[in-house]
Amino acid sequence: MPFSAPIAGTPLPPKFTYPFSYEPHPLSLLAAAELQSYLATQSDWEHNFGLSKQQTGAVIGKMFGVLVVRTAQNNIGYLAAFSGKLAGGFHHARFVPPVFDSLTEGSFLNIGMAELTRLNQEISLLKETNTTDSLTQVELLLKLRKSNSIALQEKLFDQFRFLNREGTEKSLRAIFQDTSNSNPPAGAGECAAPKLLQYAFQQHMKPLAMAEFWWGLSPKTATWKHGKFYPACREKCLPILAHMLEGMELEEEPVFIKAGAVALETA
Structure with a gap:
């Protein structure tokens, strides 16, 4: 974007700003x-x-x-x-x-987050059932949710x-x-x-x-x-x-x- 004000009389900086401690040019x-x-x-x-x-x-x-x-x-x-x-x-x-842009419609992030939401809902329903079999399934789904979450985060970082x-x-x-x-x-x-x-x-x-x-x-x-x-x-x-x-x-x-x-x- 060009400057709106004239800058012809302003000298350019000889070196780039040190970003962690500076006086603005x-x-x-x-x-x-x-x-x-x-x-x-x-x-x-x-x-x-x-x-x-x-x-x-x-x-x-x-x-x-x-x-x-x-x-x-x-x-x-x-x-x-x-x-x-x-x-x-x-x-x-x-x-x-x-x-x-992590907000792109249909992106892997949105799909992955939707899957995590589905797992959360399934876990909640199984916990309400509160049987030995359902609690065993909860443990398996919790491990799956954790691994999916880690994989999704790592894929996001790589983007x-x-x-x-x-x-x-x-x-x-x-x-x-x-x-x-x-x-x-x-x-x-x-x-x-x-x-x-x-x-x-x-x-x-x-x-x-x-x-x-x-x-x-x-x-x-x-x-x-x-x-x-x-x-x-x-x-x-x-x-x-x-x-x-x-x-x-x-x-x-x-x-x-x-x-x-x-x-x-x-x-």
Whole structure:
């Protein structure tokens, strides 16, 4: 997306933003300001950020990100993304798509979840019968449900495949398999930063700078403040970004530490 405001007098950053500790570059600030202006005035979709008394339902503040890029046509613009879902969906105008869309109708995930629901219902009915034979069947179905659930989760993790500048692709499971927590945490790969970088690499764009900010109220914790900038999360994003940013010059010199998985830490 091109900038609305003129940027000719703004120098480009010599190195890419170190995502875990940064001061937003002026171009990132401008991109964020344009995105925030859109969020404050748009009528394309409805999401309760908790900023209007007219809205009802659960308040769900959201992390947004902007990525300043140089396109394949040598133009300077920016991309925008949100973490998780927005207004109940993954796809909205002005925002990059998810790395993997788990909500696609008829997908293996929906089919697998439907099967788990069926097993849960069957288990409940057998428990109500409460006979020796039915309880034996319950034990078998519980084992089947567990194995199906694990297989479904692993297949889902394998659908999240992340690129880096060199075009090297790694699955979410491969990225996390050597970390202290070998299983990816819930929501890994759905944060704004990986989505932005993934789309940029897919479209042969060069990432120049990034920033993430919180929009809305935070119903669970006072940590997130409306309109404030924050670093990328370490639990979900550090192993992913270590792969995606490999070979790129960052503002702070990173040290790649191989203690199971590659980790990105400040030198």
